[in-house]
Amino acid sequence: MHKEVLLDVIELNAGYGGKPVLQGVDFQVREGEIVAVIGRNGVGKSTLMKTLIGLLPTDKGSINLRGASIDLVSAHNRARKGIGYVPQGRDVFPRMTVLENLLVGESIAGKSTPGKVDEIYRYFPILKERADQRAGTMSGGQQQQLAIGRVLMGEPSMILLDEPSEGIQPNIVQDIARIMVELNRETGVTVVFVEQNVDMIRAMAQRCYVMDKGRIVAELDREMLQDRDTIRRYLSV
Amino acid sequence: MAILETRQLNKHFGGLHVTGNVDFALQPGEMHCLIGPNGAGKSTFFKLILGEHLPDSGEILYDGEEITRAKPFERIRKGISVKFQVPGIFKELSVQQNLTIALQHHVAPEILQEEIDRLLEFLKLSQDRKQLAGNLSHGQKQWLEIGMAVALKPRLLLLDEPTAGMTPDETFATGEMLQELNREGMTLLAVEHDMAFVRQIAHQVTVLHFGKIFAQGTIDEIVADERVAAIYLGEVDA
Amino acid sequence: ADPIKIGVLEDQSGDFALATIGKVHGIQLATKEINDAGGIAGRPIELVIYDTQSDNTRYQEFMRRVLQRDKVDVVFAGFSSASREAYRPIVNQFDGLAFYNNQYEGGVCDANMIVTGAVPEQQFSTLIPYMMEKYGKNVYTIAADYNFGQISAEWVRNIVKDNGGTMVGEEFIPLGVSQFSQTIQNIQGAKPDFVVTLLVGTAQSSYYEQAGSANLDLPMASSVNVGQGYEHKRFTPPSLKDMYATVNYVEEIDTPESKAFVEKFHAMFPDEPYINQEAENSYAAVYLYKEMVEKAGGSTALADVRATLADGNLCYDAPEGKMCIDPKSQHTSHTIYLAHVLADHSIEFPKTWDDIKPYWLGDVGCDLTKSDPSDQYTPSHLPAN
Amino acid sequence: MEFLYSLFSFFYQFGDAFAFLVLSACGLAVIFGMMGVINLAHGEFILCGAYVSTSATHMGVPLPIAIALGSLAAGIAGMIVEVVVIRPLYKRPLDTIVATWGISMIVTQGTLIVLGTTMAGSGTPFGSFSVGDYSYSIYRIVLMVMALVTLAALWLMFTKTRFGILARATIQVPHVAEALGVNTNLIYSLTFGLGAALAGLAGGLYAPTMTLVPTMGAAFMVEAFVTVVVGGADIFLGTAPAAVVLGFIKASLTSWQGQLAGQIGMLIAVIIVIRILPRGISGKILKERA
Amino acid sequence: MSSASRFTSFLKLIEGPQTLGKGPKFWSGFGVVLLAACAYPAFADSYDVGNNVYFFNWLFMAMGLSLIWGYGGALSFGQTAFFGVAGYAYGVLTINLGDAYGLTLISLVLAVGISALFATILGYFLFFGRISGVFLGIVTLSVTLVLERFMAQTAGPEWAIGKARLNGFNGMGAMPSLTIPWPGGNIVLYPDVTLYYVTLVLLLVCYLGLRILVNSRFGNVIVAIRENPMRAEMLGYDVRKYQLATFVIGSALAGLSGVLYTSWGNYITPASMGMTAASLPIVWVAVGGRSDLTTTLVGTLAVLIVFQSLTIYGSQYALIVMGTLLVITVLIAPRGIVIALLSPFMRRKSKLEGER
């Protein structure tokens, strides 16, 4: 059922100016998969996401997208290759309106798709209601929805989500998980997400990598993900 | 007498009414959770209590004393302390300095270092003590922010989503820590979306919806309330 | 023989450079000529030149330096009056000798200073009566809003009054202002017969272009423009049409001495945009100093060189004509030319006044042969006695 | 009739002050308001525009084209400066004060050394017209119109075009904009270049009316900074109203009490406005609207 | 706690997280520099000594700005306002009071007091009005420009305070130098050896005093406010009061510079409050390394010396070289020249840790 390898990460090392964080991360994601990355605070999950999108340089090892190395490709060109990224802690453009925030997301596709905004509004009705509000004054959870909606505007073929459930009310967490799964089924979008919320992991993930101290230390398959306690155990490796 | 009480508290931004006539009382020694949909006005309610925003009308009482228009720092000095939703740490200062600034008020210089070490240990940040706070991971920042709030030894602690970004175990440990502090006499008001955590600590739960109190009760009562499930919880198994 | 050292502090960069680089060149030209001819009393001149960057604090730093470190015999320094006032306490403290080779508002009564530039009694007592006679008695003054402008305006006001005229307006412009629409209208509203423009600095000279384009079309009179900032060369005709300026020198002066001077100057500095009166003052100052030292028998001691001024005959035949240093005020007499700017911005000289003395300081009681107050007087701040 | 003449005079003066403030400030508003870069070399981009356009006129190029060339030259200079000097400094915007101050020194003195102390002017075109007893320069009306045109064009560019949205996004959270596919380096260069080109435009427009010297940029600086800051963070909601307020105060005080009062009055107005609106005029407007 | 141990713990604050130099290495280096500074007049001529005093004069203003901007995070673009106010105040006071009986010293104190008072009023207006960031910069710049423009037009005789003519743009002169009353003849502090030592001692006292201040609790709070004023307030600190106090102390130091400068050259001018003058302290402090007192001090001195030398030897190219140096410095030395020059020699100290 699974197709080619979309993302192939080999012996990846990265960090912050001389301070190594990722120390040999190895994993693969196939086209159309939904993969979770879990681990304790500070093990390097966000660092991994930032390195994948190109906000941090690869120090050693390599990242391959569809078989071609993208280590030397700048972040915006990685985005142009169809990678969408939702950073941890929202990072909306605070002094722009909700609608303007959404429009920036079109850059991933490099074109604007008519009707796309309305599609996003259907997923997240609050965004329509507040289309003209400055994003910085939205509530925490509203901003998270905006950040996800913004990336969807660019119709990425792969989405990197960093703790999407953080600060979101329970029923919307469920909605987001459902939306992502739906999108995955309909459009075949690949999703890699970092998460701590057990329910969300279970609702979304097909596979799961466990990180500790800058490495992947375990992989959980679909079976293992059925069990809450297994996930909990691995979450606190 | 309630340690914190609001009477008919109103706040609007432009045409948007963010809190509407909120009457709320918190008893000393209580552990109370405030839940509600995104944008319900929970964080705004906190900011009103702290004086970061001033209400359009209504009153806020702390320990029976009116503080509606008091300056934020005056409220803190009366014994309130807060962990914000978005961590407000001092990014370019070391973790250790962050804690020093929180502690130096009320901790004698001779034991300041000891106290810092104790807190660092507790926050699992001992190794990162010299790290600039801005370079911490997201979760570590949350921890530091909680540490600073707790360091003030408040009588009333306000926590806005304290466990966001924590693993279930960490969340549980945080709950235990808070219960410990509560046993020592601290009153607690927390905003949370993590129902397991709410269940763990809350004596009472208030649901805020469109700026109004929508429901109030124990966690079991709230979870059982179908209206709350409809607007907020969805299909939980908390 | 040991060289005679002359310190030169002039603004070769910054706001005033336009009017002052030529001063340095004037000094260099005179120095070359004198050295070629055997120096001063047999001693060559050595110049110690610093760029003061149109910055008062540099004058303070470098005045100390030339006097203490370079141990110069004399200093030629300063364009703006503020820069002169900045360095004057230091010259006084070390009892040095400084030449201020610049037209200014007048009044410096200081034994350590010699002024070769023209002063108001030389420029206004000639200019204003002429203008009133020719154009009428209603006068409007616009002046830079600082000491030079305010004191000069006061001179104009007094002379207008003495000659039975009326000041229909007076406006002071802060230094650095470059926009004049309102001023132009104020002038139109007051309907003067002519306008006295005492504008200083490159920003303020924008006035001429703006007045021209609003078709203000009034005759103008100035003691400072044209002769210092050669506005008639910088702006397109006819914006300075009918400007009358009293100058002790401009390069258009059509005497053989002047022509020879211009020729020499351009031979040495082919890129010089204009030889203004301060360049000539600076050039002449070197020769005046040479006279003083030679008359003092080769001594450069302050007392000795000052003693040579006593008889009032310390003179030099400058490109403008004869210049003599007045012993009481240590200021210099000048030939004053009335420069009239024509519609095509060429200059004619309808009138010349020979040997106009810097009499004012002496008249009000400054007498440096007797005492040295080291003060600056103005018509409204006179010596105490 | 007299009254109408005076009224016209007042509007002309107000428009003149307004145009000077707007044109001085626009380039700075883009660079400072958008990018947070405190550009002390703003005056030197104005200088560049003025010198290039004047040289072009001397060579026989018609004035409008000459002005466009001045603006273009400043814009290109701006893009080069951005790449070489400004780009490494976005993370520490305050350091741009020193860097641009250095650039300003280099350009001013370099111009003096290379081109001499002054450049001959090109003369103000179009002549004058009269209303009542007063005659006015027609070119100054052109300047007023240009100020309005510039504001309108900028407003359209920043709110109605994709470039505007991407530029604002880039300046607010650069790493996220980059991760969303925005070529932030290009945006930075274009934005800075636009600001510099606007400064060059001001230089080209005012060149016929002013003394051309290497230090001429300084004449614009105080007005430009004050207008931008009183305007606040949002350049369109801010710069135009700030220029209206300050232009009105300056024109009134100048006509009533003279230039000194106009100058000091404007600076005191700045102090008072900021005290009343600590985030500038647009800060206030945005707060109300939200 | 006994008063003695209180005093030692006070002295211990001379080192701490807010200042870079620490440990025996630093202090022995400091001692060597201090000794060299003390011995310097024995080896230098009177010009150099006086010229160095001139450089010293500006360092107080630089340290004050480091405190306000580097530590407190408030970019004041108008420190020259306090410099000028104090300079003029010193001129007016001493011209009227004369130089007998130590009156110049009293005038110095009064003039600094006046600038501090002015800073208090302005600071109250600014900080209690919650003005911050660039808005603060422009308001302070406006204040200094208003003062400059006002003073520039006070040439007329009506602008006098007692015997002291303000004298407009030309500047006020003829005020006596600082004079120390001494049995057997007053000591007039001309720019020479005595003034050198007096200024050096003042510098030392201010430097060490500021070190103690920034490492104290007060210092912790002001850097906290720089990082995040809202959080600082939510830890119970009255942010406005701390900001005001910082501003007043820093501005009083600018005032001290103003008095010393005025006495040094017997001259004060409106230009010292103008745009160029106002930008200079920012340039010195930024180039030196604003977030530390020592780097500010050393860096400012270096910039002053280098710029003066360039002006002496560089003729018309001086300004171009200066400009180029500024640009390069900013690009390659984000934390200022001092740290950039030292970092190859020193281990990365704790304050540097975690830096990118």
Ligand SMILES: Nc1ncnc2c1ncn2[C@@H]1O[C@H](COP(=O)(O)OP(=O)(O)OP(=O)(O)O)[C@@H](O)[C@H]1O
């Ligand atoms: N900008 C930075 N500079 C230096 N170190 C950093 C920086 N950001 C993060 N770190 C460090 O890198 C390590 C990994 O951080 P990262 O943000 O990747 O963790 P994480 O797994 O995402 O944690 P969390 O669950 O808390 O978000 C941490 O030790 C953190 O202190």
Ligand SMILES: Nc1ncnc2c1ncn2[C@@H]1O[C@H](COP(=O)(O)OP(=O)(O)OP(=O)(O)O)[C@@H](O)[C@H]1O
């Ligand atoms: N400064 C402001 N201007 C305009 N609207 C605001 C402002 N601050 C908050 N709001 C709006 O007020 C409402 C309440 O926001 P608040 O942050 O209190 O929500 P919350 O209950 O904390 O939500 P969450 O759970 O998502 O954090 C939201 O709709 C938000 O958009």
Ligand SMILES: NC(N)=O
């Ligand atoms: N001396 C002058 N013109 O200031």
Ligand SMILES: [Mg+2]
């Ligand atoms: Mg993370």
Ligand SMILES: [Mg+2]
């Ligand atoms: Mg919230």
